[in-house]
Amino acid sequence: MTAEILDYDDALASYDPVLGLEVHVELNTNSKMFCGCSTAFGAEPNTQTCPVCLGLPGSLPVVNGAAVESAIRIGLALGCEIAPWCRFARKNYFYPDMTKDFQTSQYDEPIAYNGSVTVEVDGVEYVIEIERAHMEEDAGKLLHIGGATGRIQGADYSLLDYNRAGVPLIEIVTKPIRGTGDKAPEVAKAYVSFLRDMLRSLGVSDVRMEQGSLRCDANVSLMPKGETELGTRTETKNVNSLRSIERALRYEIRRQAAVLRSGGRVIQETRHWHEDGGFTSPGRSKVQAEDYRYFPEPDLVPIAPSREWVEQLRATLPEMPAVRNKRLQAEWGFADREFGDVIASSALDVIEATVAAGATPAGARKWWLTELARRANEADLELTELAITPAQVAAVQRLVDAGTINDKLARQVIDGVLAGEGEPADVVASRGLAVVSDSGALEAAVDKAIAADPDAAQKVRDGKVQAAGALIGSVMREMRGQADAAAVRALLLDRLS
Ligand SMILES: [Zn+2]
Numbered sequence: 001m002t003a004e005i006l007d008y009d010d011a012l013a014s015y016d017p018v019l020g021l022e023v024h025v026e027l028n029t030n031s032k033m034f035c036g037c038s039t040a041f042g043a044e045p046n047t048q049t050c051p052v053c054l055g056l057p058g059s060l061p062v063v064n065g066a067a068v069e070s071a072i073r074i075g076l077a078l079g080c081e082i083a084p085w086c087r088f089a090r091k092n093y094f095y096p097d098m099t100k101d102f103q104t105s106q107y108d109e110p111i112a113y114n115g116s117v118t119v120e121v122d123g124v125e126y127v128i129e130i131e132r133a134h135m136e137e138d139a140g141k142l143l144h145i146g147g148a149t150g151r152i153q154g155a156d157y158s159l160l161d162y163n164r165a166g167v168p169l170i171e172i173v174t175k176p177i178r179g180t181g182d183k184a185p186e187v188a189k190a191y192v193s194f195l196r197d198m199l200r201s202l203g204v205s206d207v208r209m210e211q212g213s214l215r216c217d218a219n220v221s222l223m224p225k226g227e228t229e230l231g232t233r234t235e236t237k238n239v240n241s242l243r244s245i246e247r248a249l250r251y252e253i254r255r256q257a258a259v260l261r262s263g264g265r266v267i268q269e270t271r272h273w274h275e276d277g278g279f280t281s282p283g284r285s286k287v288q289a290e291d292y293r294y295f296p297e298p299d300l301v302p303i304a305p306s307r308e309w310v311e312q313l314r315a316t317l318p319e320m321p322a323v324r325n326k327r328l329q330a331e332w333g334f335a336d337r338e339f340g341d342v343i344a345s346s347a348l349d350v351i352e353a354t355v356a357a358g359a360t361p362a363g364a365r366k367w368w369l370t371e372l373a374r375r376a377n378e379a380d381l382e383l384t385e386l387a388i389t390p391a392q393v394a395a396v397q398r399l400v401d402a403g404t405i406n407d408k409l410a411r412q413v414i415d416g417v418l419a420g421e422g423e424p425a426d427v428v429a430s431r432g433l434a435v436v437s438d439s440g441a442l443e444a445a446v447d448k449a450i451a452a453d454p455d456a457a458q459k460v461r462d463g464k465v466q467a468a469g470a471l472i473g474s475v476m477r478e479m480r481g482q483a484d485a486a487a488v489r490a491l492l493l494d495r496l497s
Pocket residue numbers: 032035036037048049050051052053054166
C-alpha cells in the first residue's frame with residue numbers, strides 16, 4: 001500500500017515541514033494512577049486489575065501522589081510553569097481497551113505548560129517549545145489473534161489484557177516546530193532522544209521504547225515555501241524507536257509533497273508506520289477535540305500543589321542533559337565533532353559508564369563508536385542491548401593497554417563476550433588469544449621471515465626502514481596475529497642492525 005513519494009531534496013526545495021510531537025511516558029510508580037494495582041510489566045494478563053481500573057459501577061478513583069510528584073518534576077525539567085490548581089477531565093470514547101468508556105486525562109487545565117527545551121543537530125541548536133505536559137491513564141492492551149500482521153484486520157478474534165489499564169502516563173505535547181528545514185526528521189529524533197535521556201535522569205520512567213513505556217506520535221505538515229499558513233497534518237502513531245521516528249517523518253514529508261505537487265489535498269488522519277516496508281499507511285480519520293466531549297472529572301478532587309512543594313521538587317532535579325554534555329565533553333577532552341558523534345550514536349551513557357569502569361575516554365569511545373556500533377547496527381539493536389557491559393568493554397581496553405592483546409585480538413575477545421563465553425579474561429584464556437610474549441617463539445618467527453625474504457632484509461640493513469613492513473606482516477601472519485606489532489618491529493630492526 002505504498003504511495004507516490006517525491007525525492008526528499010525535491011520535496012524540501014518546495015515545502016517547509018512543520019513538526020508536532022506528542023510523547024507518552026509511562027511512569028514507573030509502583031501502583032496505578034487511580035488505584036493500588038501493580039504496574040509491573042509482563043505479568044499474566046488480567047492479574048493486575050481491580051474494580052477501579054476495570055471501571056466497575058460504584059468504584060471511586062484516588063489520585064496517586066507519587067505520579068503527581070513525577071508529573072511536576074517532568075514539568076519543571078521541561079522548563080514549564082506548574083499550575084497552582086488543575087483538574088482531571090473525562091475524555092469520552094468507546095473502545096474495548098477502555099472499560100469506563102472514557103479516559104481520565106487532563107484537557108484545558110494541564111498540570112504543566114509553556115516550557116521549552118533546546119536540542120542540537122549537527123552543531124545547530126533548535127528550541128522546541130512545549131505546549132503542555134499533562135497526566136492521564138494508559139488504556140488496556142488488545143491482542144489480535146489469527147491475522148498475519150497482528151493488526152485487527154484479518155484477525156479471527158481479539159483478546160484484552162487490562163493490566164496496563166490505569167498505568168500513569170504523562171503526555172508531553174510540543175507547539176508547532178518550524179524552521180527546521182531538511183533537518184526536521186533529525187530534530188524530531190534528537191528531541192525524543194533528549195526526552196528519553198532527561199526522563200531517565202529524573203528516574204521517573206523506564207523509557208523503554210520497545211516495551212511501550214515511551215511512545216511517540218509524530219505530526220507533520222508541509223507549507224509551500226514562503227507561506228506562513230500551516231498545512232494539513234498527519235499523525236503517525238506509536239513510532240517505537242528513535243530511528244523509526246526519523247524514517248517515518250522522512251517518508252511522510254516525501255509522501256505529502258507528492259500529494260501536494262500533483263494538486264491533491266493531504267487528508268488529516270492518523271497513519272501507521274510499517275518498519276519493515278519503510279512506509280506509512282492510513283489509519284482512522286482524525287477525531288476533533290470536540291468529538292471527545294471533555295468535561296471535568298467529578299469523582300476526583302482538583303490538584304493544587306503548594307509553591308513550597310514545587311520548589312522542593314525543583315531542588316531534586318538532576319543535572320540536565322545539555323549541562324551534562326558540556327561537562328563530559330570538557331572532562332573527556334573531545335573535539336566538537338568527536339563529541340557530536342557520541343551524541344548522534346546515543347553512546348553517551350555507555351561511554352560514561354565505560355570510563356567510570358576504568359577505560360580512558362578515547363579507548364571507550366573507540367570501541368563503542370566503531371566495533372560495537374557496527375555490530376549493533378547489523379543486529380538492529382541499541383548499543384545498550386548488546387550482550388556486553390561497559391565494565392566488560394573497559395576490561396577489554398585494559399587488556400590492550402597491558403599488552404596482553406592487540407586491537408585485532410580484542411575484536412575476537414568482543415566476539416566471545418557477545419557469544420556468551422564469559423568475561424574478557426575468560427575469553428582470552430579459553431580461545432588462547434593472548435599476544436605471544438614468549439621471546440623464543442617470536443625470535444624464531446622473525447628469523448624465519450628474514451630467511452624467506454632476503455631482499456627485504458637487505459634493504460632494511462641498507463637503512464630503508466620502510467621495507468620492514470613486509471617482514472613485520474609475515475611475522476604477524478606466522479604468529480596468527482597474536483603478537484605485538486611494535487615488539488616485532490623492534491626485534492626485527494635489532495636483528496638487522
Ligand atoms: Zn486497579
